Amino acid sequence: MKLKSYLLPFVLAMAFAFGLLIGGKLNFNDTPEKLFSTNSKKDKLNRLIDYIDYEYVDEVNTDSIVDVTVNNILDKLDPHSVYIPRQEAARVADNMKGDFVGVGISFNMFKDTVAVIRPLEGGPSMLAGIRAGDRILVADEDTLYGKNYNNEMVVRKLRGMVNTPVNLKVYRKSEDKVYDVEINRSKVPLPSLDAYYMLTEDLGYIRLNRFAESTFKEFKVAMKALKSMGMKKLALDLRDNPGGYLGIAEQITDEFLPSRKLMLFTRNKSGAVEQSFATRRGDFEDGEVFVMLNEKSASASEIVAGAIQDNDRGTIVGRRSFGKGLVQREMELGDGSSVRLTVSRYYTPTGRSIQRSYENGTDDYYEQFYKRYDNGELYSADSIRVADSLVFKTPKGKIVYGGGGIIPDIFVPLEETRKETYYNGFFESGIMSFYVFEYLDAHREDFVDMDFEVFQEEFTVGNEFVDGFEKYLRKADFDADLYEYRDSAKKYIKATIAEQLYGQNAYQQVLRKEDPMILAVIDISKKSDL
Template sequence: MKKINGYIWPTLLALAVAIGIFIGGKLHFNDTPEKLFSTNSKKDKLNRLIDYIDYEYVDEIDTDSIVDVTVNNILGKLDPHSVYIPKSEMDEVSENMKGDFAGIGVSFYMFKDTITVIRTIKNGPSHISGIKAGDRILTANNDTLFGRRVPNSEVVSKLKGKIGTKVDLKVFRKAENKTLDITVTRGHVPIRSVDAYYMLTKDMGYIKINRFAESTFKEFKDALKKLKLRGAEKLVLDLRDNPGGYLGIAEKLADEFLEDDKLILFTKNKKGRVKKAYATSKGDFENKPVYVLINERSASASEIIAGALQDNDIGTIVGRRSFGKGLVQREMDLGDGSAVRLTVSRYYTPTGRSIQKSYKKGHRDYYQKFMERYRNGELVSADSIKVADSLKFRTPKGKIVYGGGGIIPDVFVPIGSNEEEAIESMDDTYQFFSRFVFEHLEEDRTRYAIYDMNQFLEEFRVDDILFDEFIQFVLDRKIKLDFYAQEEKIKAYIKANIAEQLFSPNLSAEIKGEHDSMLNKVLELDMATLGQPEVGATIKMQD
C-alpha cells in the first residue's frame, strides 16, 4: 500500500471491482424462485457417491462440506454469475436484498475494544430510547461486549432480534462520565440503497443508488418527491459502483423516465422464449432532463437503466464504460436452507444490444479485464475503448451505440490520478476519513454544537491543524502520499465525514460533490444547454 504512483493502487482497485461485481452477480436475478423436480442417471450418480462416502468410507467425513465444494465446482464450469449461497449466508443476503432487518438501529465502530455508537438512525429504536453518538455499549442482556476483539457478526447477533422484543443495554456516556441502563425495543432497521439525495442546483436534483433491493424503488420515489418539492426539474441519477440487484426494480425505475409503451429491455432464455418489458403510464419524471452517472463498477441492473434510456434517446449517460453484465439469474431453493442463483436468460437493450462481456476464457480472466482497461488506457481516454463494428446499433434518432461489453457513455469522464483515486480508496474502502473523524469528535463533540446543518455547510472550514492531524493519522498507518498537493480535496473529505457523523449522508454527499469530476461535467453540460449559469444556488438542507 505504500506505492501510489506505481501499480499498487490500480491492483487494489481491481480487487475492489472483482469483489463488488461478484456480489453484484449474486444480486441480479428475477423475482420468482423456481424448483426443478426430475431424476436422471447423472443425479443418481452423485447421490450414490455421497451415500457411499456416508456409509462406507473408512473415516468420518463432513459430507455437507463435500456437497458445497461439488456445487461450487459445478457452477464454476458455467458463467461467472451463477453462484451458490450456503445456508450460513442466506439470512444476510436476504436481509440485504429485502432492505431492512430487526435490530436497534445504530451504526457503530470498535474503538479501543469497545462498541461505540457513530450515530443512531433518526426515529429508530435507539434514537427513541435515548442512545446518543459516542455512547459505548458495554453489555447486551448481560452479555459482555467489551474488553476483547468481538467480531462484528457476534455484536450484530446480540443486538438483532424479533420485532417488538427488548434488549437491555448498559451504556457508558463519556460526555456525562456515567453508565446508563437503557432498554431498547427492537424495530425495523432499514438498509438504505439510496445513499444520498440533495439539490445540486436550484432546479437539478441528485440521487445516489448503491444497489437495487426490494426497498429501492420506494426509497427512490420518496427522494424524488422531496426533490421535486424543492424545485427539481432535472435529475442526476448516480449509479456509479452499483453492482445491480432485482431486475424488476430496475424496470420500475427505468419506467419513471420513459414514455408509455417504450421498450425497457427484453430477455431471451435457452428455448428462445422472448419476454419484453415496456414502460407504463406511471412515470413521474418523463420528458425532463436526466443525467445517468456510470463507471467501470456499474453493472447489471445499473446497465439496464443506462441502456434503456440511451437506446430510447432519453437523457445523457456520463462517465466511463460500465462493467458489462447482461445475464439474468433466478434464485432456486436447494431444500436445506441454501440456494443457487442460476443464470436463466440474457437480457438485451431496446435496440437489441447484449452488453455481456465474454467469459469464454474463465472466471479469473473475466474479473481481471478491469486491469486490462487500466493498462490499455481506456479509463483515461475514450479513444482507447475497443469496439467492434459488428456490434454497432442505432437508436431511433440515429445515435450509434455498441454492444459486447458494457454501456459506453455519451459523455466520457476520465478516472482521476493515482493520488486522487488513493484518496477515494482511503474514504470508501479503508474508512480512514471516517475513523479519523470519529476519534476527532470523541475528543470534544461540544465544539460543533454551535452549528446547524446550513451553518456547517456554509461556515465551517477544516483548519490546518486538523489537516495536519489527519496526515499524521494516515502516516501512522504506513500510507505515503503527496498530501499537500491534494489538500483541498482532503479537507473537503474531512468536512464531509464530520457532516455525515453529525448530521446526514445527504450533507456529506453535497460537500464531496463539489470535488466530483463527473458532477462538474454534468454542471458544465447543463450550463451549455441553458446558455446561462445555474451553479452556486444556495440550497437549504431539509433532511
C-alpha cells in the same frame, strides 16, 4: 405347472412391455441397483459424499466439500451464477430486502466497548434517545464489553424479532452517567439511496448504491422532495452501482419513459422472449435526465441507462459501464443455502446485448475488466474498443454499440491513477471511520450548535488531521505514505466527519463537491438552457 394356452399371449405381451421399460432406463455404466434411478448424475455425487463420510481414512468436513463442488460447477457456467452459503444467506437477504430487524445503530468496537457512531435514521434507537458517542455496556444483563467481544457477537445480541424488547445500560461520556434504556426492536432501513439534494436551482441529484426491494420507494420519496425544491432536471448517479433486482430497475426506468415504450426484453434457454414496456405511471416523463455511469456500474444500472439511451430520452455521462447482460434467479438448495443461476439474457430496446464475453473463463473475464486501467479507455474515449458488427441505431439515428457495456454519450475521464483509486478505496474503509470517531469523541461538543451548511462552508480539515491519521495508521500497523494524497485524505476526513455528525447525505455532499463528473453534468445542463 403349465400356463393355460389362453393366458400365454397375455403373459408374453406383459414381459415384452416390461422389457421395453427396462431397456429405456438401462445404462450399461450403472450398477443393477441403479437400474430404476431417474438421475444417475445426482446419485453419483451423493454416493461420493457418502463414501467420504463413512469410508475415508480421515475426518472430513463434507459440507465444505459440497460448497467447493457447487462453486466449481457454477464457475464453469458464467461469472455471475453464484452460490450463497447458509451462513451468508441472512446477510445477503437483509441487504437486498433493504431493511433488518434490530435496534438501529451504526457502531464500532472502540477500546473493547460498543460505541455508537450514529443512531440510524428512522430506527428505534433514535426514538429512544440514543446519541452518537454513547457506549452500550449491557444488553439484557449480558455485558457487551471486553477483549473477547467482536462486531458479529454484538449484532447477534442486538438483533431479534420485531417488537421484542431489549434492555440496555448506556454510558454517556458527556454527562458521565449510565442510563437504563428499553428499546423495542423494529425494522431498520438499510438505505439503497445514498443521497439526494439540489445541484443548481433546477437540477436535482440522486445517488443509488444498489437496486434493492426498498429502492423504488426511496427513489419516489427523493423525487417528491426534489420537485418541491424546484427540480426540473435530474442527475441520476449510478456510479459503482453493481445492480440488483430487475423489477426495481424497470420501475425506476418507467418513471422516465412514456407509456408503451420498450424498456428491455429478455430471452431464455428455449428462446422465449419477454418484453417489458413502460406504463402510464411515470412521474418524470418530460424533465431532462442525465444518467451517470462508470466502469463499476453493472446489471440493473445498465438496464436503466440502456433504456434511457436507446429511447433518446436522456444523456449518458461518464465512462463505459461494466458490461453485464445476464439475468439471475435465486433458487433455494434445501439447507438454507441458495444459488443465483443465470436464467436469461437481457437486451436493450434497440436489441443490444451489453454482456462482455466470458468464453475464456471467469479469471480472464475479470482480468479484462482490470485491463481498462492499462489500455487507456478510462482516460480517453478514443481508447474504447467497439465492434463494428454490433452497431445499433436509436429512433433518432444515434449510433450505439453492443458487446460490452453502455458507452456514454458524454465521456468524462477518470482523473485518478490506479494507485489513487486504491487509496481512495482505503479512505472509504473502516479505518478512517475509527480515526474520525476518536477525534469526535474528544471534540463532539465543538459541533453541538453547528448545522451542516455552516460545517460545509466553514469547517476546514488541515494538515494536522492528515498527520494524525498517518500516526493512527502506524499504530494499527498500516504502512501508508499519504504525502501524494493529502488533498484526497482531507476530503475524505471531512466527509467522514460529516457522515458521523449529519448522516450519509452529508457525506456525499462533502465528498462530491468538486466531483468532475457532477461538474460536467452541471455544465451540460446549463448549456441545454441556452
